[in-house]
Amino acid sequence: MGNLLGGWRYREPSTVEECDSTWESDSESDEPPAEGDSGVSESVSPAETGRGGADPGDTTSPQLTESPEFAPKMKRSFYAARDLYKYRHSYPNYKQSRQSNEYRNLRFYLNKIPLVPDGIFIEEILTKWRGDYDKLEHNHTYIQWLFPLREQGLNFYAQELTQDEIKEFQSSREAKRRFLAAYSLMLDFYGIKLLDKNGNVARAPNWQERFQHLNESQHNYLRITRILKSLGELGYEAFKPPLVRLFLEESLCHATLPNMQHSALEYYVYTVRSPARRRRLLRYARQHYRPAHAFLWGPPPKRRGVGGGGGGAGSSGIRAPAPTPEQHRKGEETAIATTMAAGIIVSSHGTAASHDVSSVEGKGCAVLSSKIVGLEGTLMMAGARGERNNYDKMYPL
Incomplete structure (x- = not known):
């Protein structure tokens, strides 16, 4: 067993933002050469996380309004x-070495062993399966052999x-010649043709049917x-x-593949290793994209300081993280002090009352509503006789 990271201990990311470094910078200088990444990491940096701010130079982004009814209902998939x-x-977190005579993926592509369990050699697939769309659709064992990965x-x-x-x-x-032939085989199955050695693609003549x-066969x-992952692994x-x-383009602009829209944005884009691309x-x-x-x-939205009005959703639809226990404690203390100074008594219907106060128009109301920032704190004062426990059950911290 080997470990490319040496003594560094891999820490699993716990949020979508930690997994995504796409908008960490807005420089196009990290654009890789035309041949791209080989898929082999001589050293792996653990620093690629999505802690960056918003894209300052990008003025094309349709921004969300401040009104919460316009906030998106969907969320990014953490999985x-x-x-x-x-x-x-x-x-x-996965590094395993093998002897060269155990390289079954390479030996398969050299036409020395058949895929298991079907017993079919690569040359038979490349010469006899092209255009056999029923076989390509219903056989579920060949795809892992044609497009190997470092995952099961x-x-x-x-x-x-x-x-x-x-x-x-x-x-x-x-092996590389056969791999590109296998890629072209699958593109034809999807109604796409490979145009050149740079990977440019276009609709095939039978694109409408395919x-x-x-669009209907979503598996x-x-x-x-x-396939996209394997392209990157093998150069x-x-x-x-x-x-x-x-x-x-097909899913968003031409509506020829509307069911693919989510997969293209959530998965396909993020197989690309270059943040600039x-x-x-x-x-x-x-x-x-509609609705924009x-x-x-x-x-992601810009990070604001505690009490600075952060927490609204930006164009990514990802809200700011929940306050830490320390921020919660400070909010409670502030709310208690503010409420005592103003002589406010909050009833057990404090949730509804706080919304009513914030919506009142009049002198001093805006200031007052902005200071009542800790409903938990005010309810602590009003619930000295056991109402706090009921609140905890309804609104866990």
């Missing part, structure tokens, strides 16, 4: 964010990649995520943005 975080960081798929006979095997694969012209099928969206990182861009894709998506105010994948 998806964490999965793609691990992928972009070369699976920091549904076919437990398929073996996970290791970094050493990735290096061996990338040094084999025969797009209709793809293929998981396959596409795997074709630069092939991802053209394919993701096509899916964004992810930003480019998300800016394009944001221009065409519900776009969740833009830059």
